[in-house]
Amino acid sequence: YFEEYLKPRASRGLADLFEIGLLPPLRGIYRNELEPSWDDVWARLRSEIKDTHLDAVLLSHAHLDHSGHISFLNPDIPVVCSSTTAFLAKAIQDSSKGDFEKEVCYTLPREEQGRLLTSRTRQKSASTQRQFCFPHPTLLSSKAQAFWHKAIGSREMRFKHPIASTKAGNLKIKSFPVDHSIYGATAFAVETSRGWVVYTGDLRLHGKTGHKTRKFAEEAARLQPLALLSEGTNIDKEEEATTEEEVMHNAWQKVKEAEGKLIVADFGPRNLERLLTFRQIASECGRALAILSKDAYLLQSLHLVMPEIPDPAADDTLIVYEEVKDVSGWEKELITHYKDKGKTVQPIDMRRDEGNYILCLSFWDINELIDIKPSKGGLYIYSSSEAIDEEQRFDIKRLRQWLDHFGLCPVGVPDPETGKVAEDEQGFHSSGHASASELSELIEVINPRIVIPVHTERPELFLPKVGAQSQVIIPEIGQPIRLQ
Numbered sequence: 458y459f460e461e462y463l464k465p466r467a468s469r470g471l472a473d474l475f476e477i478g479l480l481p482p483l484r485g486i487y488r489n490e491l492e493p494s495w496d497d498v499w500a501r502l503r504s505e506i507k508d509t510h511l512d513a514v515l516l517s518h519a520h521l522d523h524s525g526h527i528s529f530l531n532p533d534i535p536v537v538c539s540s541t542t543a544f545l546a547k548a549i550q551d552s553s554k555g556d557f558e559k560e561v562c563y564t565l566p567r568e569e570q571g572r573l574l575t576s577r578t579r580q581k582s583a584s585t586q587r588q589f590c591f592p593h594p595t596l597l598s599s600k601a602q603a604f605w606h607k608a609i610g611s612r613e614m615r616f617k618h619p620i621a622s623t624k625a626g627n628l629k630i631k632s633f634p635v636d637h638s639i640y641g642a643t644a645f646a647v648e649t650s651r652g653w654v655v656y657t658g659d660l661r662l663h664g665k666t667g668h669k670t671r672k673f674a675e676e677a678a679r680l681q682p683l684a685l686l687s688e689g690t691n692i693d694k695e696e697e698a699t700t701e702e703e704v705m706h707n708a709w710q711k712v713k714e715a716e717g718k719l720i721v722a723d724f725g726p727r728n729l730e731r732l733l734t735f736r737q738i739a740s741e742c743g744r745a746l747a748i749l750s751k752d753a754y755l756l757q758s759l760h761l762v763m764p765e766i767p768d769p770a771a772d773d774t775l776i777v778y779e780e781v782k783d784v785s786g787w788e789k790e791l792i793t794h795y796k797d798k799g800k801t802v803q804p805i806d807m808r809r810d811e812g813n814y815i816l817c818l819s820f821w822d823i824n825e826l827i828d829i830k831p832s833k834g835g836l837y838i839y840s841s842s843e844a845i846d847e848e849q850r851f852d853i854k855r856l857r858q859w860l861d862h863f864g865l866c867p868v869g870v871p872d873p874e875t876g877k878v879a880e881d882e883q884g885f886h887s888s889g890h891a892s893a894s895e896l897s898e899l900i901e902v903i904n905p906r907i908v909i910p911v912h913t914e915r916p917e918l919f920l921p922k923v924g925a926q927s928q929v930i931i932p933e934i935g936q937p938i939r940l941q
């Protein structure tokens with residue numbers, strides 16, 4: 458129903474989301490302030506309303522298709538996740554434009570004005586931080602605490618310090634780090650009166666830390682789980698997945714061939730692992746990796762809980778690309794800080810010295826090329842999802858126009874007609890999700906009595922793959938699954 462320019466209206470609270478059926482009809486879990494007194498939002502629901510109490514939310518990772526709708530939950534409900542996920546969630550919210558669907562970490566108070574819900578004036582009220590719980594005891598440095606408590610802009614923050622917890626209500630929970638295309642991804646197990654119920658979150662075996670996913674499967678197997686909720690994004694992908702190492706190797710070859718020319722690397726938002734892959738390539742080739750301020754903000758926030766992630770302010774290879782625009786708030790602060798350290802580069806510097814940089818941009822920032830004016834013969838390495846839908850084909854068409862205009866050579870860019878990457882240009886992206894054979898392998902090791910496919914468009918494909926070993930229950934919207 459919704460897309461880039463057609464969004465649920467924040468001024469109508471929960472109404473738009475209920476009307477379309479995007480939120481489940483569970484009364485008692487949402488933010489009261491999103492139910493305006495003049496509109497009975499619950500009357501919009503066609504399905505049966507269930508009165509519900511939530512002890513906690515288990516958040517597997519900070520991708521918005523998993524975390525985004527936490528925005529609508531009552532901020533008193535605790536969110537259980539890794540410290541990495543919590544810090545990424547805050548950095549993502551801090552650096553996004555006050556979007557109604559991105560209030561994952563803290564809520565902006567709203568009030569009724571006439572027949573609209575508007576955010577309250579800053580002077581009048583503070584943001585409310587959600588209670589985050591880390592399943593592993595985590596010592597936060599004073600710098601990390603300062604980041605967590607910090608409000609963006611002039612609004613104050615009613616902050617809540619994260620607490621350690623291995624329980625959700627009365628239920629014992631276990632957490633397992635897994636490998637995915639965002640740091641901090643976690644699988645969970647919950648001990649119920651009938652046995653353990655395990656949830657994979659999003660995961661893969663072919664990533665750099667695929668061993669974590671394997672270890673999760675072995676440990677989950679020891680619980681002899683009653684049920685496994687398994688992601689199945691790529692259950693229809695039989696071919697072997699490209700690894701992050703292969704991406705590094707392939708991209709490196711290309712970069713070496715483009716000496717003296719500008720190289721642009723385009724990869725998915727928040728894929729910091731890919732960013733660090735390009736950092737390594739840049740470093741080996743004697744180039745600097747120029748990143749946008751929002752990526753620098755994510756990296757420096759993550760560095761606070763993952764010291765092995767480089768702090769861009771202190772790293773020899775990373776530099777912040779200074780877009781030609783009026784900056785304010787967190788971004789202004791960040792740019793000033795990096796500028797003082799001599800860690801920014803402007804388009805004009807890049808033009809003068811284009812062979813010295815790899816620039817991390819996406820299609821949505823492509824107009825920066827107008828300011829850089831790269832010379833012909835540079836590269837645009839598309840290191841993003843290779844499967845594109847009907848709508849994205851138009852974006853790819855536009856992207857190719859831009860590259861053509863500036864004489865940049867496309868590498869790994871899909872063909873807008875077929876939606877596929879040419880055979881000899883594949884291998885510049887590694888999927889964040891397990892392939893069909895990886896999923897079968899994981900489920901075989903975990904050996905649950907019941908498998909419940911989630912996060913997939915093809916749940917029925919689990920049946921032929923794992924149906925002989927486990928009972929497969931395909932979930933239906935609004936239908937509870939009772940585990941016996």
Ligand SMILES: [Zn+2]
Nearest residue numbers: 518520637659
């Ligand atoms: Zn994900």
